[in-house]
Amino acid sequence: MSWMPAFAGMTMVLLTGAAQAETVLRRGNSVEPETLDPHQARGVSASNVLRDLYEGLTREAPDGAVIPGVAERWDVSADGREYTFHLRAGARWSSGEALTAADFAESLRRALAPATASPVAQILAPLDHVDATDARTLRLRLRTATPHLPGLLSHPAAFPVHASNRAGAPFAPGTLVGNGAYRLVDWVAHAHIALERNPAYWDAASVGVDRVLFYPTENPASEIKRYRAGELDWTDTIPVGQARWVRENLARELHVSPYLGVYFYGFNLTRPPFKDNPALRRALALAVDRETLVSRIVATGEVPAATWVPPGIAGYTPQRPEWADWPAARRLEEARRLYAQAGYSAGNPLELELRYNTGDNHKRVALAVSWMWRQALGVRTSLVNEEYKVFLQNRRARRVTQLFRADWIGDYDDAATFAERMLSSSGLNDTGYANPDYDKRVQQAAGEADPARRRAALEQAERILLEDLPVMPLYFYVSKHLVKPGVTGWQPNIMDHHYSRYFRITR
Numbered sequence: 001m002s003w004m005p006a007f008a009g010m011t012m013v014l015l016t017g018a019a020q021a022e023t024v025l026r027r028g029n030s031v032e033p034e035t036l037d038p039h040q041a042r043g044v045s046a047s048n049v050l051r052d053l054y055e056g057l058t059r060e061a062p063d064g065a066v067i068p069g070v071a072e073r074w075d076v077s078a079d080g081r082e083y084t085f086h087l088r089a090g091a092r093w094s095s096g097e098a099l100t101a102a103d104f105a106e107s108l109r110r111a112l113a114p115a116t117a118s119p120v121a122q123i124l125a126p127l128d129h130v131d132a133t134d135a136r137t138l139r140l141r142l143r144t145a146t147p148h149l150p151g152l153l154s155h156p157a158a159f160p161v162h163a164s165n166r167a168g169a170p171f172a173p174g175t176l177v178g179n180g181a182y183r184l185v186d187w188v189a190h191a192h193i194a195l196e197r198n199p200a201y202w203d204a205a206s207v208g209v210d211r212v213l214f215y216p217t218e219n220p221a222s223e224i225k226r227y228r229a230g231e232l233d234w235t236d237t238i239p240v241g242q243a244r245w246v247r248e249n250l251a252r253e254l255h256v257s258p259y260l261g262v263y264f265y266g267f268n269l270t271r272p273p274f275k276d277n278p279a280l281r282r283a284l285a286l287a288v289d290r291e292t293l294v295s296r297i298v299a300t301g302e303v304p305a306a307t308w309v310p311p312g313i314a315g316y317t318p319q320r321p322e323w324a325d326w327p328a329a330r331r332l333e334e335a336r337r338l339y340a341q342a343g344y345s346a347g348n349p350l351e352l353e354l355r356y357n358t359g360d361n362h363k364r365v366a367l368a369v370s371w372m373w374r375q376a377l378g379v380r381t382s383l384v385n386e387e388y389k390v391f392l393q394n395r396r397a398r399r400v401t402q403l404f405r406a407d408w409i410g411d412y413d414d415a416a417t418f419a420e421r422m423l424s425s426s427g428l429n430d431t432g433y434a435n436p437d438y439d440k441r442v443q444q445a446a447g448e449a450d451p452a453r454r455r456a457a458l459e460q461a462e463r464i465l466l467e468d469l470p471v472m473p474l475y476f477y478v479s480k481h482l483v484k485p486g487v488t489g490w491q492p493n494i495m496d497h498h499y500s501r502y503f504r505i506t507r
Contacts, residue, residue, distance in 0.1 A: 031388040038156035053178040054159035064493030080145030090202040101132035119427030151412040181501035257492035260410035261477035270432035283338035305473035356405035395430040433470035
């Protein structure tokens with residue numbers, strides 16, 4: 001089983017005669033990655049870099065389809081509970097050493113080990129036993145049949161980590177040993193991350209770009225300035241305040257596509273005012289006019305979200321709460337009733353702190369939502385803007401947060417990636433939500449081989465979640481990027497994963 005990109009073999013631009021130009025791809029990349037340890041990274045910006053530095057047993061094609069990676073093929077047992085992966089003979093680390101099945105086995109054990117405290121270990125929950133039978137054969141025994149396992153194994157949580165990094169060598173230039181199409185050569189915090197083609201990569205001949213520069217830019221307005229000045233080849237997003245201008249002036253460079261992600265506000269359920277106060281959480285959720293939010297504030301094609309799981313996932317129906325289909329007047333009436341039930345009024349208004357990480361888009365949404373709450377209920381909201389790493393630390397600690405901005409981008413195209421995020425045991429559950437009935441349904445789905453019963457368990461879990469409301473979904477994402485005409489190979493996909501190796505530069 002093998003795959004080769006359709007544009008493999010294309011030649012690059014020449015400088016003069018036979019001299020070949022070094023091609024450089026300059027990518028806007030949102031916030032500064034928190035780490036380049038694939039078993040510790042939880043943000044989208046870190047994962048963008050990791051998919052260039054590492055390769056799992058599987059990877060994704062430009063259109064998002066799961067295809068062979070380090071494993072050239074695999075066999076599945078009749079009961080669907082055992083996968084045997086056969087590694088490529090040419091698989092190597094960027095150091096030149098052979099990459100073996102034992103490296104994968106040790107890495108998977110590391111990702112799952114409690115001592116690692118990986119926030120993404122839940123991705124690998126289906127694994128029961130990992131065994132390297134020889135240098136090129138890896139056997140994975142599962143707790144139950146998991147048809148989407150190949151998709152899970154393309155996630156950074158399943159990437160191999162070199163023995164030196166497992167032993168404590170920093171995931172930094174000079175010491176990070178990867179196995180992907182690129183290797184790390186420079187990392188200047190809040191400035192850039194520089195990668196270069198990895199000559200030891202098994203498919204190095206088909207890699208289309210020599211160097212990749214990732215530029216963290218928390219402010220989309222600054223990012224688009226750099227793009228227009230010719231300093232970036234593509235942007236991570238576009239500023240919501242400039243969406244109309246972009247459509248009118250850069251329409252041919254704008255790529256908007258469906259995206260498996262939800263933008264939401266998370267309630268800290270471990271402290272006041274939201275601990276043991278579902279009426280207040282529901283009042284705030286009902287008082288938000290999501291249609292106005294997406295049409296006038298965000299305004300780049302997003303979809304109002306009343307459910308937790310986005311539309312478009314195969315074999316699943318997102319569970320809508322009853323109030324989602326009420327007229328606006330009825331929603332506001334119920335929001336005011338619940339607000340009063342929670343103990344608040346015009347004379348005793350809720351004073352609320354809403355935290356978000358630096359970014360004009362997040363600020364605009366926070367201002368709009370807080371204004372809606374003020375108009376409908378009289379809530380007094382203080383906005384707290386924090387640098388991304390500090391913001392994540394505060395969310396995890398749950399000591400100072402009351403309400404916080406968040407999003408979740410599906411790790412794979414299945415409803416379980418949304419359900420598992422809110423498990424009480426999940427390292428990504430920053431709300432402190434813990435409902436044994438919810439956990440039971442999600443775990444039941446994880447152990448269910450029958451597709452219909454699995455779907456029913458996941459849908460029941462979502463209904464429980466929407467009743468408890470530890471999170472307030474606001475809208476479902478679309479991906480939106482500006483891409484220079486000289487960059488070829490772009491294909492939309494619902495995961496919005498774009499490996500640098502698939503691109504060509506023709507400027």
